[in-house]
Amino acid sequence: MAGDKETLIGMGFDPARVEWALKSTGNRGLQPAMDHILENEGKPVPSLDSVTQTSGTSGSSGPGSMDVDEDEEDLEALRSQIDGAGAGPGPAGQEAKSLKCSQCGKTFRNTALANFHAGKSGHDQFEESTEEMKPLTEEEKKERLAELKEKMAEKRARKAVEEAAEQKANEAIKRKAGKDLNKIKEELQTKEVIKEAEQKRRDKIEDAKARAAVKAQIEADKRERAEKAAREKALREGKALPESSSAAPARPAPSTSAPSGVSGRDFKDTRLQVRMSTGGQPYTTTLPSDAPLREVAEFIAAQNLSVNVDTVTLAQHFPRKTFAPSDFSKSLRDLGLTPSAVLIATP
Structure with missing residues (x-):
């Protein structure tokens, strides 16, 4: 623009450099052109035919991008430096x-x-206005121009400091976010470890109860066989029959057996050990207390291919009981098998 060119020349800039700056910045205003002149001060002026328009200079994005205080400083500096034409008739x-x-x-x-x-x-x-502004001498223009350059350098330095501080703050935020995320992961892992340890502890307790129940059942079977042998011997010898342990006061059931009282009904799950009448390794499982007895038969059939769900027989030695087919639809809780029990399966 003609007005920008006259203003820059009036500030004391070389006309050739002014034309180079205006063409390079696409005539986008005084500030981009001035930035171009100052940044290329030591470079030779190229031929205008070879000059192409750039997207802008590295120190400024145009007049509108500055803060209000910086704009006022620029205006004061320009007003005190430029010795241009008057405004016309007043x-x-x-x-x-x-x-x-x-x-x-x-x-x-x-x-x-x-x-x-x-x-x-x-x-x-x-x-x-008729107020006349005293023109500046060439020496004053150079001094004002030097002041303007210094102010622009200060602005850029401040901007660089602000950008560095902003970048540092952003990095601190990212680091804090990363630490918070790692802390959450560690807390979740700790909770998972505690949960697994608690489950292992419960499994260990249930295993101990099941082993105690099996041991009690074995002892009961031994006593029953011994009493039966003693009775048969007494009959053969014509002696009085020995007193059966069944006539003695009832022994309290082991704590691991499944009582039918209120305490047994409070358990959510039931732990079962199933022994095959044909021998072999017993099977252990945990089922919901509300599950039907048929699920136990299905579990055994899944473990042993010789077992048929519809024909398998389930029994309990202590207390002695054989479950009828109609019991298969009843829940483990209703059958008094909670919280744990030992069953004998006959294919």
Whole structure:
């Protein structure tokens, strides 16, 4: 633009460098052109035919990108440096020496500076003024230009410090987020370890109960066989029959047996050990207390191919009981098998 070119030349810049800057920045305003001139101050001016428009200079994105305080500093520096043309005839026939912003009261030497101020501040009300602004000497222009360069360097330095601080803050936020995520993972892992340890403890207790129940059952079987042999011997010898242990006061059932009272009905799960009448390794499983007895038969059939769910017979030695087919639809809780029991399966 002609106004920007005159303003820059009035600031003391070389006309050839002004034309180079305006063409390189696509005539986007005073600030981009000034940045281009300052950044390429030590470089030779190329032929304008070989100059192509760039997307902008590295220190600025145009007048509108600066803060308000920085804009005011630029305007003050430009106003004190530029010695341009007057504003034209003033009010009542007097010659206008300057333009004044009616909104902020600042005075500008020419229209280019007034437009520059309007673009940055958004002010759009100006009036002509007869106030004459003293022109600057060449030496004053150079001093003001040096001051402007120094201010621009300070702005860029501040901007670099702000960007570094912002980047550091962002990195701190990322590190904190990473630490929080790792802490959550560690807490979940700790809870999982505690849960597994608790499950192992419960399994160990249940295994101990099952082993105790099996041992009690074996002892009961031994006593029963011994009593039977003693009775048969007494009959053969014509002696009085020995007193049966069944006539003695009932022994308390082991704590591992499955009572039918209220305490047994409170258990959510039932742990079972199933022994095959044909011998072999017993099978152990845990089923919900509300599961039907048929699920026990299905479990055995899945473990032993010789077992048929519809024909298998389930019995309990202590207390002695053989479950009828109609019992298969009843729950383990209703059959008094909770919290644990030992069953004998006959294929």
